[in-house]
Amino acid sequence: MTVGLFIPCYVDQFYPNAAIATLELLEKLGVQVVYPLKQTCCGQPMANSGYEHLTHESNELFVKNFKEFDYIVAPSGSCVLHIKDHLHSDKYPAEANAIRGKIYELIEFLTDVLKVDKLKARFPHKVGLHQSCHGQRGLRLAQMTELVARDFSKPEQLLSMVDGLELIELTRKDECCGFGGTFCVAEEAVSVKMGKDRVADHLQHEAEYITAADMSCLMHMEGILRRQKSNVKVMHIAEILNAQEI
Amino acid sequence: MSSREQILASVAKNQPIPVALPEIPIFSSEKSDLVEKFTTVAVGIGSKVFRVNSLKEAKQILLKEHKASKRIISTFPQFSDVAEVSIVPSTDPHTMEDVDLAILEAHLGVAENSALWVTEELLPMRVTPFICQHLALVVSPKAILPLMHHAYEQIGMKDYGFGVFIAGPSKTADIEQSLVLGAHGPRTLTIFLLEEQ
Amino acid sequence: MSELKDHAALAENFNADELRVNWHDETLWFIRQKRDRSAHAIPDWELLRETASQIKHNVLSNLSEYLEQFEANAKANGVIVHWAVDAREHNQIVHGILKKHGVKEMVKSKSMLTEECHLNDYLAENGIEVIDSDLGERIVQLAKEPPSHIVLPSIHKKKEEVGELFHKHLGTAPGVSDPQVLTETARQHLREKFLTRRAALTGVNFAIAETGEFVVCTNEGNADMGAHLADVHIASMGIEKLIPQRKHLGVFLRLLARSATGQPITTYSSHFKKPRKGHEMHLVLVDNGRSIHLGREDFRNSLKCIRCGACMNTCPVYRRSGGHSYHNAVAGPIGAILAPNFDMKKAADLPFASTLCGSCSNVCPVKIDIHNQLYKWRQVIVQEGYADSKKTLGMKAMTQTFASPATFRLAGKAGRWFMRNVPLAVSNKLNPWYKQREMPVPPKESFGEWYRKNRK
Numbered sequence: 076m077t078v079g080l081f082i083p084c085y086v087d088q089f090y091p092n093a094a095i096a097t098l099e100l101l102e103k104l105g106v107q108v109v110y111p112l113k114q115t116c117c118g119q120p121m122a123n124s125g126y127e128h129l130t131h132e133s134n135e136l137f138v139k140n141f142k143e144f145d146y147i148v149a150p151s152g153s154c155v156l157h158i159k160d161h162l163h164s165d166k167y168p169a170e171a172n173a174i175r176g177k178i179y180e181l182i183e184f185l186t187d188v189l190k191v192d193k194l195k196a197r198f199p200h201k202v203g204l205h206q207s208c209h210g211q212r213g214l215r216l217a218q219m220t221e222l223v224a225r226d227f228s229k230p231e232q233l234l235s236m237v238d239g240l241e242l243i244e245l246t247r248k249d250e251c252c253g254f255g256g257t258f259c260v261a262e263e264a265v266s267v268k269m270g271k272d273r274v275a276d277h278l279q280h281e282a283e284y285i286t287a288a289d290m291s292c293l294m295h296m297e298g299i300l301r302r303q304k305s306n307v308k309v310m311h312i313a314e315i316l317n318a319q320e321i
Numbered sequence: 322m323s324s325r326e327q328i329l330a331s332v333a334k335n336q337p338i339p340v341a342l343p344e345i346p347i348f349s350s351e352k353s354d355l356v357e358k359f360t361t362v363a364v365g366i367g368s369k370v371f372r373v374n375s376l377k378e379a380k381q382i383l384l385k386e387h388k389a390s391k392r393i394i395s396t397f398p399q400f401s402d403v404a405e406v407s408i409v410p411s412t413d414p415h416t417m418e419d420v421d422l423a424i425l426e427a428h429l430g431v432a433e434n435s436a437l438w439v440t441e442e443l444l445p446m447r448v449t450p451f452i453c454q455h456l457a458l459v460v461s462p463k464a465i466l467p468l469m470h471h472a473y474e475q476i477g478m479k480d481y482g483f484g485v486f487i488a489g490p491s492k493t494a495d496i497e498q499s500l501v502l503g504a505h506g507p508r509t510l511t512i513f514l515l516e517e518q
Numbered sequence: 519m520s521e522l523k524d525h526a527a528l529a530e531n532f533n534a535d536e537l538r539v540n541w542h543d544e545t546l547w548f549i550r551q552k553r554d555r556s557a558h559a560i561p562d563w564e565l566l567r568e569t570a571s572q573i574k575h576n577v578l579s580n581l582s583e584y585l586e587q588f589e590a591n592a593k594a595n596g597v598i599v600h601w602a603v604d605a606r607e608h609n610q611i612v613h614g615i616l617k618k619h620g621v622k623e624m625v626k627s628k629s630m631l632t633e634e635c636h637l638n639d640y641l642a643e644n645g646i647e648v649i650d651s652d653l654g655e656r657i658v659q660l661a662k663e664p665p666s667h668i669v670l671p672s673i674h675k676k677k678e679e680v681g682e683l684f685h686k687h688l689g690t691a692p693g694v695s696d697p698q699v700l701t702e703t704a705r706q707h708l709r710e711k712f713l714t715r716r717a718a719l720t721g722v723n724f725a726i727a728e729t730g731e732f733v734v735c736t737n738e739g740n741a742d743m744g745a746h747l748a749d750v751h752i753a754s755m756g757i758e759k760l761i762p763q764r765k766h767l768g769v770f771l772r773l774l775a776r777s778a779t780g781q782p783i784t785t786y787s788s789h790f791k792k793p794r795k796g797h798e799m800h801l802v803l804v805d806n807g808r809s810i811h812l813g814r815e816d817f818r819n820s821l822k823c824i825r826c827g828a829c830m831n832t833c834p835v836y837r838r839s840g841g842h843s844y845h846n847a848v849a850g851p852i853g854a855i856l857a858p859n860f861d862m863k864k865a866a867d868l869p870f871a872s873t874l875c876g877s878c879s880n881v882c883p884v885k886i887d888i889h890n891q892l893y894k895w896r897q898v899i900v901q902e903g904y905a906d907s908k909k910t911l912g913m914k915a916m917t918q919t920f921a922s923p924a925t926f927r928l929a930g931k932a933g934r935w936f937m938r939n940v941p942l943a944v945s946n947k948l949n950p951w952y953k954q955r956e957m958p959v960p961p962k963e964s965f966g967e968w969y970r971k972n973r974k
Contacts, residue, residue, distance in 0.1 A: 082965050082966075084920070086965065087964050087965045087966055088960070088964050089958040089959075089960065089961065090958070090961075091961050091963065091964055091965035091967075091968050092961075094965035094968075095965065095968060098969075098973075110965075110966075110969050110973070112923070112966065112969070112970070113923035114923070115919070115920045115921070115922075115923055116920040118920065120916065121913050121916060121917055121920075122893075122897075123874065123893065123896070124870075124896065124900075124909070124913060125870075125896035125897050125899055125900030125901075125905060126897075126900055126910075126913045126917070127897050128897070128900075128901065129913060129914065129917040130917070132917065132920075132921030133917065133920045133921055136920075136921060136923070208873065208874070208875035208876055208877075209874075209876075212875065212876035212877070212879075212880065213876065219877075219880050220554065221554070221832065221877055221880035221881045222564065222880055223557055223558050223560065223561070223563035223564055224564060247547070249877075250834055250877075251834045251873050251875035251877070253834065253835075253873060254873065255872070255873030255874065255875075256873075256874075258870070258872070258873050259950075259951065260949075260950040260951055261526055261870060261950075262525070262526045262529060262835070262870070262871060263526070263530070263950040263951075263953060263954070264526070264529050264530035264532075264533040264839075265526075265529045265533065265835050265838050265839050265871075266873075267953075267954040267955065268533055268536070268539060268838045269834050269835070269838060269873075270955070272543070272838075294958050295955065297956070297958065298951065298955025298956045298957065298958070299954070299955050301955075301956035302954060302955055302956050323601070324601040324602060324603045324607060325589075325601040327603055328585075328601055328603060328757065328803070328805045328809060329582050329585060329586065331805065331809035331810070332581050332582040332585065332757065332805075332809045332812060333582040334809075334813070335809055335810065335812040335813030335818075336578060336579055336580070336581050336582060336812055337578060337579045337812075337815070337818065338579060339576075339579045339580055340572075340575045340576050340579045341576065342572075342573065342576040342762055343569055343572040343573060343576070345569060345765065345766070345768070345769060346562075346565055346569060348562050348565070348566065349561055349562055362782060366781065366782070366785075410795070411795070414746055414747050415713055415747060418713055431783075433772070433782060434772075434782030434783040435782070436782075436783050436787070446746070446794075447742075447746040447794060448742070448743070448746035448747055451739045451742040451743050451746065451786075452743065452746075452747075468768070468772070469767070469768040469769075469771055469772050469783075470765070470768040470769075472768065473764060473765045473767060473768040474765070476764070478729070478764070480791075481789070481791060482791055482792035482793075482794070483788070483789065483790060483791060483792070483794075484788075484789040484791070485742070485786055485787065485788045485789060486771070486783065486786070486787040487785065487786060488781075488782070488783045488784070488785055488786075489785050490785070491737070491738055491739040491785055491786075492737050492738070492785055493653045493654075493701055493737060493738050494670075494737075494779070495652070495653040495654035495657065495670065495671070495672055495701075496653070496657075496672070496675075496677050496680050496697035496700055496701065497545065497675075497676065497677045497697060498545055498548060498549065498670075498673075499677070499697035499698075501697055501698050501701040501702075503701070503702070503705065504653060504701065504704075504705065504737065504738035504739060504740070505651070505705060505708060505709065505712070505738045505739045505740045505743045506738065506739025506742070506743065506785070506786070507739075
């Protein structure tokens, strides 16, 4: 099985540790991983801003980069959801279609494809899990509080395998953090207020780390935490699942 | 082209390909005692519920609860000693303005939400259950059905000029979500579950 | 409220008072929680939603037939049926009925449609006074404001502010803010109106094609107090409010109040079928853009809406920006997908007032894919040329960089490309990201650079 590793542009640029952890984690689980060097962006920033019609070139590029793999895995629910919902290609329609069916967000790849039931990881800290909306409501990584349906949480399932980790409860289990792509600057006031409220929920429950399957939410919350001069850190879930702290 | 024709033509042009009407599935209802469920829900939304064996018993309770009531009206002849029981439908509804207590009958009740179904034929006039300060409704415990679907099954295609489901006293929470009973309609609702003799 | 300000600017004003935002957010979240408890008490809630959604799909796909069926049955019941192509015609019809009866004062129960049509203003210009009888609507009417929520019109008002309004207009003692006392004051004030007004207008929650009756749901009893005391009852409804059969009310009435406020049902679900003897009952069927909306394949599902307001209560943006920031009769997520149909230019900002978190679609009792429609409206608004030209230029630049791996790579020693090209990037006051958030710290190398060193 060969997995094409898709690293979202802003993770590549700002959060290489999340990407490295994803790669190492997959390798440790015996997966052959290739990172196509010519990748850039999935096109989501344009599409969510109403410019989906400008994403043809990044779509074609995405297809060229990833069509050959058995699976494509990315440490971002949001980017994966975008590809699943919106990747189209006039040049390679069949390949684009195939990619939409074989792209996975990291968590669901671990739980659903690799069926991971134990991890060699240790992270002895109090951790708050932020349910990023696109992963949760879009990819159904966890049950949503709005629905009357069986409870489950793929990220919690994995975090429970991490030695020493204490998962904190939140008052609002799955409220949006307010990042929202260009929303974070176009609607700055509401975006920041949402972020502050989300962060406060984690702080109130004494989280030492806030984690999520999407770095974008964490980048937003980190910006707020650091402005508040808080010691609480954000960390991508891949880094925790790959952690070997003593 | 009249507005009617214009709207209908525009709708007909733009409506999607016809999709069949779904069957209403059989929804699950609690196995628990219907009267008990009805009572719990009714009390939860501010109604008072009494199980009584006779209208006389209901009368005693009401007279105790609503001592101050000056004008009482009812559709039950059994209340004729304390209430006006023969109001003709042609009466001006505005004359109901000073009714303190109305004692009326309901066709059926719904356990899931404690709503009681009343139609015009059970009312002295339409405004009665709304304009009175306090309302009492009498229903048979055998007429308590589990869900709204069962209620509409029972109602079927029956004709009426006006019908209403009443669940609890009139209420509002429009000021800071603080619940206040007695918005424009009755301040209290008393429900009598009258065992049939 | 300035027409020129968009949602972001109005929301920023709203956020100037953070404690108030907290209060607004908590109040609405409380309702969302009540909705959750209520929904979770119904084991087949999701099946109920699905059934409602399918019934509404059937309605939309046979709407012209149902409208004719409804009209025929309503007429047979003695109801006078009118058709209004747009808001203006609706207002004229209502005015005509009132004029015919020499009515100068009318009570009105909640009707978002009349808000949409600006009926009160129209009638006021024609010398007719309208008293809104729903407590929340009366409060905003006294404050000379539009409702900020379709179910809870004065949810943005604190009780002290209501107290001040009542002191000024209804003569309560200064400083009174107890909701119990204020509600009692409104009860007495409005009772006098109910008893003296000869015409009453109500909205319509559901109209039944099979029987020609219509259902109005209230908790206060104001629709009934108005309609049963007045000589003339006028009911205004959008053409999408139809449902096929009476038994379908079983589905919708189970969903409506639970979704709206968490109540198992509203206090009153009044079924109006025939006028009182010797009195008139009018029904105005209003299109006002709905039939055009029906033709928009991607957006027609929004006509399934039963106006419960659940999407507003759950929306993290609505809760923190307030209903007035949507500058539209219907606020929140549902308002943001309905408004562009009526006026795309004026509503161009609304589909962007969302993070696309998707919570709205999950609470919607008729399963409207609200967040997907928000996404789709964004595409339409940009394509139709209603986007800011600066934004378009920025997006084009971004697209070019992403389309070329070489440019992307060149762009970055880690972080540098972002710092230059993404609008959130510069650490100064002009950068909206930096205003209240720190910038991410650029690492010493990007993942791409690390990978080349460590894996290839």
